[in-house]
Amino acid sequence: VKILAIESSCDETSAAVIVDGQVKSNIIANQTVHEQYGGVVPELASRAHQEHIVPVVDAALKKAGVAKGELSAIAFTQSPGLIGSLLVGACFAKAMALALDIPLIGVHHMQAHVLANFIEDPKPSFPMLCLTVSGGHTQIVQVNSALDMKVIGETLDDAAGEAFDKTAKILGLPYPGGPLIDKYAQQGDPTRFKFPEPQIQGLDFSFSGLKTAILYFVQQQEKAQPGFLQENMADICASIQHRIITILMNKLVKATKETGIKEVAIAGGVSANSGLRKALTEYGEKHGWNTYIPKFEYCTDNAGMIAMTAHFKYEAAAFTDLTAIPSARAEFAS
Numbered sequence: 286v287k288i289l290a291i292e293s294s295c296d297e298t299s300a301a302v303i304v305d306g307q308v309k310s311n312i313i314a315n316q317t318v319h320e321q322y323g324g325v326v327p328e329l330a331s332r333a334h335q336e337h338i339v340p341v342v343d344a345a346l347k348k349a350g351v352a353k354g355e356l357s358a359i360a361f362t363q364s365p366g367l368i369g370s371l372l373v374g375a376c377f378a379k380a381m382a383l384a385l386d387i388p389l390i391g392v393h394h395m396q397a398h399v400l401a402n403f404i405e406d407p408k409p410s411f412p413m414l415c416l417t418v419s420g421g422h423t424q425i426v427q428v429n430s431a432l433d434m435k436v437i438g439e440t441l442d443d444a445a446g447e448a449f450d451k452t453a454k455i456l457g458l459p460y461p462g463g464p465l466i467d468k469y470a471q472q473g474d475p476t477r478f479k480f481p482e483p484q485i486q487g488l489d490f491s492f493s494g495l496k497t498a499i500l501y502f503v504q505q506q507e508k509a510q511p512g513f514l515q516e517n518m519a520d521i522c523a524s525i526q527h528r529i530i531t532i533l534m535n536k537l538v539k540a541t542k543e544t545g546i547k548e549v550a551i552a553g554g555v556s557a558n559s560g561l562r563k564a565l566t567e568y569g570e571k572h573g574w575n576t577y578i579p580k581f582e583y584c585t586d587n588a589g590m591i592a593m594t595a596h597f598k599y600e601a602a603a604f605t606d607l608t609a610i611p612s613a614r615a616e617f618a619s
């Protein structure tokens with residue numbers, strides 16, 4: 286079974302080919318046009334997808350050594366995401382499925398982030414928990430099988446990725462700031478500054494209070510001592526990152542206790558964070574979990590994870606009608 290998968294939910298145009306459950310190629314075109322605006326501009330993202338999609342698909346097929354005529358199905362990201370971006374991938378996938386007369390498979394982007402953990406060995410066994418931390422979502426997902434998962438905790442306001450990006454902006458760092466905070470944090474002291482931990486019931490998260498606390502902290506320190514921010518950038522970044530990670534990990538510990546599940550994974554763009562990757566491994570050793578982290582290229586948006594999800598859906602004959610439309614928001618499909 287050979288499936289071509291397309292991801293275009295936000296600002297990465299990506300195509301991947303999966304052959305009998307093995308991802309053979311994963312081509313990603315990043316869009317640099319948004320940097321000057323300090324965030325993704327939806328209108329520009331759609332246009333860039335339109336420009337990139339043909340060469341990206343061609344490159345993915347070529348790298349996998351698969352001809353169009355050999356494909357068994359075409360998969361695409363159906364939801365959630367920016368609607369104009371999703372439409373580019375959806376239209377392209379539909380046209381190709383129609384032309385080749387093969388099935389279409391619509392994929393839920395957040396389900397795909399979770400299933401990125403199944404691209405390479407060792408693979409988790411079911412049931413498992415996944416902490417999905419990305420630019421738009423922060424979720425603890427209970428995964429009973431590849432296509433049966435439910436959100437048991439999520440953010441009430443900002444996503445973890447937004448917490449990184451918005452605080453980076455306060456620190457004067459360019460967008461997206463997450464990877465930069467990570468970089469500075471590696472030289473800094475995570476215990477130097479103490480930022481508050483929100484008191485939220487259950488397994489839900491909140492990050493907006495932290496953002497405000499950091500804003501006031503930076504303003505006050507700069508006022509008292511101009512240049513404070515520049516001189517202490519590494520310690521500030523390390524302290525912020527440490528707080529975001531402890532907020533995430535404390536809830537994850539709680540979820541493992543409540544569910545009794547010890548197969549624990551992370552996924553999404555923020556799972557590229559070196560501190561979070563290290564923390565998951567350390568907590569795993571301490572609490573007796575088996576832990577899983579996708580390879581870097583499968584953490585941020587990529588079509589490899591869409592292809593992996595499509596593989597499971599193909600096996601279950603969960604195909605999508607050509608009349609299906611993408612949507613900006615959607616619950617998990619099952």
Ligand code: ATP
Nearest residue numbers: 419420421422446461463464467554555557558586
């Ligand atoms: P969603 O998946 O919720 O629709 P998205 O697709 O935009 O959102 P991803 O591409 O999965 O999100 O992740 C992007 C986010 O990951 C950004 O907020 C970015 O700052 C963050 N990120 C990427 N690398 C790192 C890192 N090393 N440390 C912290 N954050 C990071």
Ligand code: MG
Nearest residue numbers: 295296297586
């Ligand atoms: Mg992105």
Ligand code: FE
Nearest residue numbers: 394419585586
């Ligand atoms: Fe994503």
